[in-house]
Amino acid sequence: KAGVTQTPRYLIKTRGQQVTLSCSPISGHRSVSWYQQTPGQGLQFLFEYFSETQRNKGNFPGRFSGRQFSNSRSEMNVSTLELGDSALYLCASSLGFGTGYNEQFFGPGTRLTVL
Amino acid sequence: DAKTTQPNSMESNEEEPVHLPCNHSTISGTDYIHWYRQLPSQGPEYVIHGLTSNVNNRMASLAIAEDRKSSTLILHRATLRDAAVYYCILRNAGNMLTFGGGTRLMVKP
Numbered sequence: 001k002a003g004v005t006q007t008p009r010y011l012i013k014t015r016g017q018q019v020t021l022s023c024s025p026i027s028g029h030r031s032v033s034w035y036q037q038t039p040g041q042g043l044q045f046l047f048e049y050f051s052e053t054q055r056n057k058g059n060f061p062g063r064f065s066g067r068q069f070s071n072s073r074s075e076m077n078v079s080t081l082e083l084g085d086s087a088l089y090l091c092a093s094s095l096g097f098g099t100g101y102n103e104q105f106f107g108p109g110t111r112l113t114v115l
Numbered sequence: 116d117a118k119t120t121q122p123n124s125m126e127s128n129e130e131e132p133v134h135l136p137c138n139h140s141t142i143s144g145t146d147y148i149h150w151y152r153q154l155p156s157q158g159p160e161y162v163i164h165g166l167t168s169n170v171n172n173r174m175a176s177l178a179i180a181e182d183r184k185s186s187t188l189i190l191h192r193a194t195l196r197d198a199a200v201y202y203c204i205l206r207n208a209g210n211m212l213t214f215g216g217g218t219r220l221m222v223k224p
């Protein structure tokens with residue numbers, strides 16, 4: 001079974017631009033979560049989607065948004081990029097939503113560099 | 116959110132057991148204790164989780180204190196492949212994971 005895939009793997013943008021990152025969960029998984037990892041702040045939760053609905057949201061500004069499609073694939077968008085948005089963006093998938101679905105599977109991440 | 120406290124780093128010799136501690140004194144009754152690890156240049160990987168009882172799986176064992184205010188991840192025989200950052204996380208709803216700083220485990224041959 002293929003793992004979580006994220007595209008693109010690397011991205012370079014300039015300040016003020018916007019970016020869209022894509023995540024394909026493991027086949028059969030219906031929940032997708034997004035995380036940002038930086039050397040200074042570590043791993044921080046962005047948001048979680050299940051059945052095309054956002055279920056949880058972390059403490060990030062409105063420039064960060066996401067969505068989930070009917071096939072469970074998810075995208076996240078960052079508008080008006082700032083230098084501080086440079087990070088590794090990780091996507092994780094899980095079978096479902098709730099404490100009964102315990103294991104999350106992480107993708108390799110998208111490395112975003114903002115110049 | 117309930118927080119966890121872990122040592123910044125630990126060292127172990129290859130083939131020896133490793134005990135990674137985690138304090139979570141503000142844990143609530145519905146919080147599950149999860150452990151993930153992140154190998155260099157990879158996304159985090161699930162290791163084990165538990166609620167009240169000790170747990171074992173093919174990767175590790177999780178020992179949970181009776182009052183649930185602390186737990187210990189046990190790697191029975193450390194290998195060089197186990198060198199990673201280990202995160203102890205409390206989870207109570209949905210799939211949101213709140214990562215702390217983690218413990219960087221170094222394994223010496």
